[in-house]
């Protein structure tokens with residue numbers, strides 16, 4: 255298949271061309287922003303709720319130059335729904351665990367410089383605390399700058415099933431469930447939204463807020479996240 259040729263009618267991807275192209279365009283945009291360089295990152299959208307099925311990027315692809323063949327349909331266990339598809343993202347379970355939440359339509363994973371650096375710098379605190387910024391209102395459900403967002407940080411690991419279970423526990427935590435996104439130490443960020451547009455907005459807003467946090471630290475010369 256060429257980059258833009260329609261998948262064969264027998265392919266599980268047939269009929270999903272619009273969603274595939276939206277994810278390809280998203281990958282190109284995130285690559286241009288420097289958030290998805292090389293083969294880093296992975297993206298998914300929900301294509302069926304019951305049973306849960308996701309359209310997700312195949313593993314190891316250059317996310318700035320995705321072709322229509324670089325996608326897989328997976329079920330809620332992260333397994334391809336039919337044989338003959340490419341291998342799905344190594345981090346597929348980090349998508350399915352979030353997509354299981356009602357109201358989630360898209361999940362985006364990025365590897366920006368600021369997310370990578372701050373996820374290490376704030377690891378001991380457990381989260382990057384972001385307070386008082388007007389741009390917080392770009393996140394779903396936040397209506398005033400008088401708000402504090404905790405972007406939680408998980409230790410990086412190659413054991414994705416174990417990390418997915420940790421994320422599941424935090425997503426469903428009744429006291430302070432994860433909202434909008436989280437960081438993985440020295441690795442990157444996961445963000446989601448009710449659809450791809452909202453997930454893209456959340457990436458852009460959180461990245462802006464992380465950059466503000468980092469630049470403020472650089473200008474003030476200290477790790478004073480709450481001051």
Ligand SMILES: CSC[C@@H](O)[C@@H](O)C(=O)COP(=O)(O)O
Nearest residue numbers: 293294295296313314315343344
């Ligand atoms: C540049 S390697 C990055 C990978 O290890 C991983 O973290 C990643 O984001 C992409 O993995 P992939 O399997 O292509 O979805």
Ligand SMILES: [Zn+2]
Nearest residue numbers: 294295363442
């Ligand atoms: Zn990654």
